Amino acid sequence: MTLTRTTCPYCGVGCGVLAGADGTIKGDPDHPANFGRLCSKGAALGETIDLDGRLLNPMIHGKRADWDTALDLVADTFSAAIAQHGPDSVAFYASGQLLTEDYYVANKLMKGFIGSANIDTNSRLCMASSVAGHKRAFGTDTVPGTYEDLEQADLIVLVGSNLAWCHPVLHQRIAAAKEARPAMRVVNIDPRRTATSDLADMHLSITPDGDVALFNGLLAHLADTAHIDAAFTDAHISGLADTLAAARTTDVSDTGLPADVLNAFFTLWAETKKVVTVYSQGVNQSQSGTDKVNAILNCHLATGRIGKPGCGPFSVTGQPNAMGGREVGGLSNMLANHLEIDNPDHRAAVQEFWNSPTICTTAGLKAVDLFQACADGKIKALWVMSTNPAVSMPDADGVAAAIANVPFVVTSDMIEATDTNALAHVLLPAAGWGEKDGTVTNSERRVSRQRSFLPIPSEARPDWRIVSDVATRMGFGDAFAYQKPADIFAEYVALDTALSPFPRDLDLSIFADADYANLIPTQWPRNGHRFFADGAFYHPDGKARMISVTAPKLTKPRLALNTGRTRDQWHTMTRTGKSPRLGAHLAEPYVEIHPTDAAELGAVPGAVIEVQSLYGTALLRALITNRTPKGQLFAPMHWTRQRTTTGTINSLTAPVVDPVSGQPSLKAGAVTAQVY
Ligand code: SF4
Numbered sequence: 001m002t003l004t005r006t007t008c009p010y011c012g013v014g015c016g017v018l019a020g021a022d023g024t025i026k027g028d029p030d031h032p033a034n035f036g037r038l039c040s041k042g043a044a045l046g047e048t049i050d051l052d053g054r055l056l057n058p059m060i061h062g063k064r065a066d067w068d069t070a071l072d073l074v075a076d077t078f079s080a081a082i083a084q085h086g087p088d089s090v091a092f093y094a095s096g097q098l099l100t101e102d103y104y105v106a107n108k109l110m111k112g113f114i115g116s117a118n119i120d121t122n123s124r125l126c127m128a129s130s131v132a133g134h135k136r137a138f139g140t141d142t143v144p145g146t147y148e149d150l151e152q153a154d155l156i157v158l159v160g161s162n163l164a165w166c167h168p169v170l171h172q173r174i175a176a177a178k179e180a181r182p183a184m185r186v187v188n189i190d191p192r193r194t195a196t197s198d199l200a201d202m203h204l205s206i207t208p209d210g211d212v213a214l215f216n217g218l219l220a221h222l223a224d225t226a227h228i229d230a231a232f233t234d235a236h237i238s239g240l241a242d243t244l245a246a247a248r249t250t251d252v253s254d255t256g257l258p259a260d261v262l263n264a265f266f267t268l269w270a271e272t273k274k275v276v277t278v279y280s281q282g283v284n285q286s287q288s289g290t291d292k293v294n295a296i297l298n299c300h301l302a303t304g305r306i307g308k309p310g311c312g313p314f315s316v317t318g319q320p321n322a323m324g325g326r327e328v329g330g331l332s333n334m335l336a337n338h339l340e341i342d343n344p345d346h347r348a349a350v351q352e353f354w355n356s357p358t359i360c361t362t363a364g365l366k367a368v369d370l371f372q373a374c375a376d377g378k379i380k381a382l383w384v385m386s387t388n389p390a391v392s393m394p395d396a397d398g399v400a401a402a403i404a405n406v407p408f409v410v411t412s413d414m415i416e417a418t419d420t421n422a423l424a425h426v427l428l429p430a431a432g433w434g435e436k437d438g439t440v441t442n443s444e445r446r447v448s449r450q451r452s453f454l455p456i457p458s459e460a461r462p463d464w465r466i467v468s469d470v471a472t473r474m475g476f477g478d479a480f481a482y483q484k485p486a487d488i489f490a491e492y493v494a495l496d497t498a499l500s501p502f503p504r505d506l507d508l509s510i511f512a513d514a515d516y517a518n519l520i521p522t523q524w525p526r527n528g529h530r531f532f533a534d535g536a537f538y539h540p541d542g543k544a545r546m547i548s549v550t551a552p553k554l555t556k557p558r559l560a561l562n563t564g565r566t567r568d569q570w571h572t573m574t575r576t577g578k579s580p581r582l583g584a585h586l587a588e589p590y591v592e593i594h595p596t597d598a599a600e601l602g603a604v605p606g607a608v609i610e611v612q613s614l615y616g617t618a619l620l621r622a623l624i625t626n627r628t629p630k631g632q633l634f635a636p637m638h639w640t641r642q643r644t645t646t647g648t649i650n651s652l653t654a655p656v657v658d659p660v661s662g663q664p665s666l667k668a669g670a671v672t673a674q675v676y
């Protein structure tokens with residue numbers, strides 16, 4: 001069997017996969033992300049490539065249609081809405097599942113040709129707080145870490161991350177490094193005790209959203225114990241004094257952690273030179289998400305623990321191509337290639353390169369605001385690409401109603417029966433993993449190819465082509481005459497070259513003469529490059545900023561609902577739900593509840609518990625465990641309305657966001673519970 005070298009479509013680790021049309025799946029031993037390893041989800045990919053449930057032809061109002069009719073309708077309706085109500089009356093909602101080429105074309109159409117920045121993405125739910133925190137501190141959205149740093153560190157601090165389930169191959173790499181070098185220490189900071197905690201030398205069961213207090217407390221401790229690197233901060237950092245003053249006002253009891261535990265953690269961090277702090281959704285998905293990110297970055301900047309092997313903050317992304325999306329500018333507050341919408345020189349340069357009739361001038365709507373605008377009747381035409389916001393957005397029932405309020409909704413998806421497709425007027429069949437070609441960028445800035453090893457079925461088409469076909473019908477054909485994904489990648493790299501006068505971290509010159517067909521996994525700007533090794537950052541004065549952050553006032557609800565992933569499912573289960581062995585892990589929606597809370601409710605193991613919030617209700621099977629603290633519940637996010645009749649979890653979560661990043665808070669919403 002011929003095996004094709006491609007990349008896993010799930011998490012941001014970005015593992016290399018060898019895949020065959022007969023369903024053979026192996027880890028790619030030559031891919032630097034995984035060196036042949038795969039997790040349970042990756043290993044089961046061969047069970048997910050059948051055509052059951054696929055959307056295989058365009059549909060208009062529930063009836064099969066031909067491509068020309070569907071594309072004409074989409075183009076004409078978007079054009080009419082723009083003509084009548086202006087460019088900001090239309091919106092795209094995209095996905096970290098899109099390939100970079102898909103993202104690039106969609107971003108170009110919306111920002112350069114429609115003239116609005118109303119393109120946001122489910123990546124807003126994933127890492128927008130990290131983007132905002134990076135930009136505040138570094139002047140750019142730079143992820144300085146590499147996976148090798150995890151193996152070289154003497155201390156790894158995992159914050160708000162169940163790496164063992166959500167980034168399993170990274171967890172395997174850390175476990176192997178720790179076994180080879182037992183002196184390595186791992187600390188896990190998470191209200192819940194998870195599979196990740198089992199690897200840790202210390203598990204800090206922090207109060208939800210206590211992270212700013214914790215890292216402010218650490219910063220004060222670092223100063224009090226003479227661990228600030230004065231030479232580094234004097235030369236390369238601004239804001240130390242103010243940030244430290246704010247940190248000293250923090251009440252570390254807000255962390256909920258005993259003094260001896262805090263002291264042990266602070267001492268370990270202070271006395272270990274090679275520290276990597278890995279953070280994920282427990283940090284990002286919070287009302288104080290950006291401040292949490294900066295509280296972490298502050299500690300690394302103050303001690304010079306950045307830009308060196310085995311050191312640094314490290315945001316790990318949830319999705320396979322959240323990084324590629326932010327590189328091409330696929331968020332509503334970005335332009336393209338790490339340039340800024342509000343900079344007229346940046347706008348002019350991108351418009352000139354695109355030779356486009358217009359360019360957006362202000363940031364567009366972020367995800368929660370975008371769907372609120374749908375509810376308010378401001379969005380007249382909406383295109384949802386490769387994602388299912390009627391389930392995955394907070395206040396999912398409200399979002400479903402908002403989508404239903406839009407006069408014209410298009411979805412492009414590989415699956416037919418999704419909660420969002422049920423609300424759409426036009427469905428466009430998209431090619432899926434294994435069928436389409438392009439690139440993705442993983443959490444360590446490594447660009448890898450996704451390659452096809454299956455024919456595109458029936459009438460499905462790659463996303464980049466669908467968007468280009470609509471753009472052409474809207475009158476922009478010259479700028480969207482791509483024949484293949486390599487054409488788009490080459491343009492994206494050429495745009496980066498054209499933007500070289502603007503100092504940025506993004507530098508794609510390593511791909512200038514790339515052999516796209518045979519592209520090997522490559523980090524930008526160069527394999528092995530270490531950002532900030534020279535102490536140079538991207539603010540105009542070349543210095544990094546420590547950001548003064550204050551711990552949020554925490555109002556502790558009687559019961560707080562935490563949401564997240566399980567080990568063997570991915571997002572809304574459209575692919576993983578096909579695998580019997582993955583389904584055998586945790587077969588139905590459930591809620592983790594502490595024994596004391598369960599006893600108060602009168603719940604026995606397996607009882608059905610009705611969980612309610614201001615936004616909705618769900619019935620969930622009780623999994624009674626002291627891994628989830630008293631006063632907190634945990635429920636997985638995967639089950640859609642299609643898969644459960646008793647309530648999808650985001651029916652309960654609130655559309656409350658971090659004020660800087662716009663990322664929703666999905667980890668600590670107030671709920672009530674009773675036995676059903
Ligand atoms: Fe895929 Fe992530 Fe598992 Fe790697 S760790 S095989 S990228 S799901």
